[in-house]
Amino acid sequence: MRPAQCKNLERNVFDDLPPDLERLLTLRVWHAMWLARIDNKIAELQRREAEREHGRHVRPARPEWIVQLGIGTGRPPVQVHAGDCYAAGNRRRAIHRDEARRLLASGLPACPHCQPDIDLRILE
Known part of the structure; x- marks a missing residue:
């Protein structure tokens, strides 16, 4: 051009x-x-x-184990869950592996969905 x-x-x-x-x-x-x-x-x-x-x-890391807490005075523990369990509910707190094992061994029920007792090798 x-x-x-x-x-x-x-x-x-x-x-x-x-x-x-x-x-x-x-x-x-x-x-x-x-x-x-x-x-x-x-x-x-x-x-x-x-x-x-x-x-x-x-963002804090997801806990490995959680305990679901009840309603009322002292908010007693109700159930042990894996940290990523969808059925854990809103009232909960993170716990260490040893505390999860202790709670399950003392008779606190394990969540039937995530089955932390199997992962923690707690047998009834």
């Missing part, structure tokens, strides 16, 4: 813009406002992603 053809091509590409300065400035302001909105949305999404990532890093 010859230089004269390049100039004509450039003119054709920008022919759809208004010919007067006032409208061009209006378009520039309008586009600047949209860019600001887009930049704000990008910043918001980046902040949310950073918060999620931070949450993943500071």
